[in-house]
Amino acid sequence: MPLFLHLIFSFIFLFPAAQAQGNYPQRPLKIIVPFTPGGSTDILARAIGAELTKSLGQAVVIENIAGVGGSIGADRVAKAAADGYTLLMGHVGTLAVNPALYPKLPYDPLKDFAAVAFVARVPNILVVHPSVAANQLAELLQQAKSKPDAFNYGSGGNGSAAHTATAYLLSQTNTPMKHVPYRGTAPAVTDLLAGHIQVLFTGAPAVLAHIKAGKMRPLAVSSPTRLSGLPQVPTVAESGLAGTAEFEADQWYGVVAPKGTPESVIKLLNSKINEALLSPEVKTRLLSEGAEPQTKSPQAFAALIQAEIKRWGPVIRQADIRPD
Numbered sequence: 001m002p003l004f005l006h007l008i009f010s011f012i013f014l015f016p017a018a019q020a021q022g023n024y025p026q027r028p029l030k031i032i033v034p035f036t037p038g039g040s041t042d043i044l045a046r047a048i049g050a051e052l053t054k055s056l057g058q059a060v061v062i063e064n065i066a067g068v069g070g071s072i073g074a075d076r077v078a079k080a081a082a083d084g085y086t087l088l089m090g091h092v093g094t095l096a097v098n099p100a101l102y103p104k105l106p107y108d109p110l111k112d113f114a115a116v117a118f119v120a121r122v123p124n125i126l127v128v129h130p131s132v133a134a135n136q137l138a139e140l141l142q143q144a145k146s147k148p149d150a151f152n153y154g155s156g157g158n159g160s161a162a163h164t165a166t167a168y169l170l171s172q173t174n175t176p177m178k179h180v181p182y183r184g185t186a187p188a189v190t191d192l193l194a195g196h197i198q199v200l201f202t203g204a205p206a207v208l209a210h211i212k213a214g215k216m217r218p219l220a221v222s223s224p225t226r227l228s229g230l231p232q233v234p235t236v237a238e239s240g241l242a243g244t245a246e247f248e249a250d251q252w253y254g255v256v257a258p259k260g261t262p263e264s265v266i267k268l269l270n271s272k273i274n275e276a277l278l279s280p281e282v283k284t285r286l287l288s289e290g291a292e293p294q295t296k297s298p299q300a301f302a303a304l305i306q307a308e309i310k311r312w313g314p315v316i317r318q319a320d321i322r323p324d
Contacts, residue, residue, distance in 0.1 A: 051275075
């Protein structure tokens with residue numbers, strides 16, 4: 001075939017695809033949350049989804065696909081069509097912790113996803129049931145050391161962010177405490193409220209309202225600095241405990257798409273999500289939930305994912321955190 005005919009036919013076949021990208025989106029989008037409803041990932045996904053529905057002019061549907069530390073939902077997105085219509089509300093667990101937890105992880109966070117937009121950093125808050133006679137982290141850990149069978153801590157599942165953060169803290173302070181895994185953050189919160197477990201170290205959005213209602217007591221936050229919404233609650237690093245001087249175990253969240261998603265689509269989604277995060281309405285809502293919204297370029301978010309994979313690998317091995 002002559003070169004000029006080849007170029008003409010190439011243009012004919014490529015033009016509809018380019019036109020479709022230019023008109024994106026032409027149908028509803030889906031954001032998959034790889035955890036049960038009610039947790040931090042779900043709360044943030046629904047806040048972003050509502051704004052994207054308005055700015056993109058298409059419905060954004062939130063679908064919860066939980067299981068295996070978020071890897072089932074994440075794998076679903078990794079294998080979805082790279083057309084911008086199926087997205088993942090990624091999380092430090094699914095994108096940075098799982099590679100060290102699961103030897104046979106069905107997806108690769110770096111090879112199978114394209115970073116779209118960072119959403120927020122969410123400090124973990126260590127809370128206890130009101131029946132626990134401890135007002136400081138040091139008191140709680142000392143009581144746990146003297147009575148190892150008296151304290152259980154919950155999490156959203158084996159290898160979840162709450163499990164990882166708590167196991168990291170207990171490992172750094174040589175404190176024994178039994179782990180009780182749940183299928184998601186919401187049931188763990190419910191059991192803490194009922195007094196079936198005594199301790200939970202999880203994302204602020206899932207517990208902040210209960211703290212303000214006096215139904216659970218906060219002892220420490222995982223971030224380097226105190227939260228503006230809970231200025232009276234010290235950081236773990238401020239506890240003065242050996243092994244915690246540089247402690248940090250915040251959760252973070254961001255949207256990713258299947259690798260190969262057109263750059264024009266990623267650029268548009270990044271712009272719209274960043275606009276949403278900067279809007280007074282969303283910013284106020286996220287801050288009220290204990291989340292700290294932050295905007296990043298896709299490239300900066302991708303670099304963060306890579307750096308966090310390197311950071312959490314040694315932590316998980318040292319703390320001997322196992323998903324099963």
